[in-house]
Amino acid sequence: MPQATDSRSNQMMLGPDKKLGLIRDTSIQPFAPKEETIEIPFPTGVTNAVIKVELTYQPRPGNIYPIHKVVRNVSLDQTK
Amino acid sequence: MPDKALIMLRRRSIDLRWAVIFSIIFFLFFDGVTARCDSTEKVSTLNELITLFDSSSCKECHEKIYEQWEKSHHARPLMGLDDEIFMTKYLKNGVLAVKPGVKGTKKNFPCFKCHLPQFKYATDEVAAEIADAILRDDKASVRQLTISCMVCHNEKAVVHGRPAKNVVYGNRDLPEDTGHVVKKSPLLKNSLMCGQCHGLGPNLEFETPIQCATLYGSYLHAYIPSGGTQTCQECHMKDGNHYMPPNFNNREELSERLRQSLPMEVQTLTYIFEPKEGDSRPMVVVKTKITSKAGHRIPDG
Numbered sequence: 001m002p003q004a005t006d007s008r009s010n011q012m013m014l015g016p017d018k019k020l021g022l023i024r025d026t027s028i029q030p031f032a033p034k035e036e037t038i039e040i041p042f043p044t045g046v047t048n049a050v051i052k053v054e055l056t057y058q059p060r061p062g063n064i065y066p067i068h069k070v071v072r073n074v075s076l077d078q079t080k
Numbered sequence: 081m082p083d084k085a086l087i088m089l090r091r092r093s094i095d096l097r098w099a100v101i102f103s104i105i106f107f108l109f110f111d112g113v114t115a116r117c118d119s120t121e122k123v124s125t126l127n128e129l130i131t132l133f134d135s136s137s138c139k140e141c142h143e144k145i146y147e148q149w150e151k152s153h154h155a156r157p158l159m160g161l162d163d164e165i166f167m168t169k170y171l172k173n174g175v176l177a178v179k180p181g182v183k184g185t186k187k188n189f190p191c192f193k194c195h196l197p198q199f200k201y202a203t204d205e206v207a208a209e210i211a212d213a214i215l216r217d218d219k220a221s222v223r224q225l226t227i228s229c230m231v232c233h234n235e236k237a238v239v240h241g242r243p244a245k246n247v248v249y250g251n252r253d254l255p256e257d258t259g260h261v262v263k264k265s266p267l268l269k270n271s272l273m274c275g276q277c278h279g280l281g282p283n284l285e286f287e288t289p290i291q292c293a294t295l296y297g298s299y300l301h302a303y304i305p306s307g308g309t310q311t312c313q314e315c316h317m318k319d320g321n322h323y324m325p326p327n328f329n330n331r332e333e334l335s336e337r338l339r340q341s342l343p344m345e346v347q348t349l350t351y352i353f354e355p356k357e358g359d360s361r362p363m364v365v366v367k368t369k370i371t372s373k374a375g376h377r378i379p380d381g
Binding site: 001002007015016018019020025033036040049060070074 | 161170174175176191281284289290291292294298303307308331334335338339342344348350352361363364365367368369370371372374375376378379381
């Protein structure tokens with residue numbers, strides 16, 4: 001998301017009556033794919049896991065628009 | 081000087097004088113017409129503001145487009161998510177708040193630069209009425225303030241100079257017998273048409289500066305330089321559809337639109353990482369890649 005201050009400090013501001021300018025922008029940009037790599041260690045003794053990846057849009061806290069949901073069953077046992 | 085020459089000279093002086101007089105009259109008349117076409121007196125009541133840009137008569141001939149518009153956010157620019165009046169909290173708290181015992185003025189509404197462009201024709205009396213309606217949660221009144229047909233097809237349709245009064249701007253010139261004067265404005269198919277309101281960043285011209293949408297800025301400075309070639313209208317008004325998605329009140333539809341705009345790939349890898357002898361670390365590596373097909377950042381605001 002675009003993150004704005006009021007241009008008087010480095011404190012991020014919320015609301016159009018406070019924001020002026022941008023300090024950081026983590027939004028998904030045109031023609032600029034966003035890639036992330038996440039390493040999740042298996043707990044001791046666990047060899048199987050269900051990975052759920054969800055992408056949502058949340059314009060307000062708690063106001064969630066689901067976009068993508070991907071579920072993968074993964075296992076350390078390559079025979080599975 | 082011979083008499084004949086004197087008469088000719090006198091006649092020429094009289095002719096010249098009348099020419100000057102007529103020129104002055106013509107100039108005053110013409111300039112007056114231009115001035116009347118160019119200026120609109122300000123209105124002093126909320127009802128007058130609503131009437132000034134009332135476009136309900138457009139429905140008679142443009143029913144399909146009108147019904148598309150009625151479902152769009154342009155038909156409810158002051159009603160935020162879930163049909164709440166978005167200005168309420170700003171009028172109650174913060175730098176735009178209406179102080180107790182004091183009437184609202186135009187200074188409380190810099191947001192109307194984009195959320196209600198016709199507000200420029202309102203006086204402080206109208207601002208006071210609107211503030212009062214908002215603070216009373218009078219949705220019935222607030223809902224009547226829309227970005228109606230004549231806001232885009234007149235007020236915002238011309239940026240080189242000013243739009244003429246009582247002219248509907250469209251994609252071509254039409255004869256006057258169609259019911260109203262229609263003139264072509266090439267701006268209507270240009271992204272700047274939308275960019276006038278859909279944001280470049282800070283609005284510094286106000287006593288209380290504001291910043292809301294930066295979408296057009298993202299379009300100009302991220303999408304275009306990266307090779308983007310489409311206009312706002314080509315994505316958001318396909319075939320002239322005035323529904324102009326997204327519609328934040330239609331949750332499934334918005335989710336689907338985002339799904340199409342932001343395809344996502346997921347890859348997983350399970351293995352045992354062993355950086356040194358005996359230090360085994362089983363893990364799963366999840367790689368995600370989100371691509372954007374939009375002409376601007378997502379999200380924005």
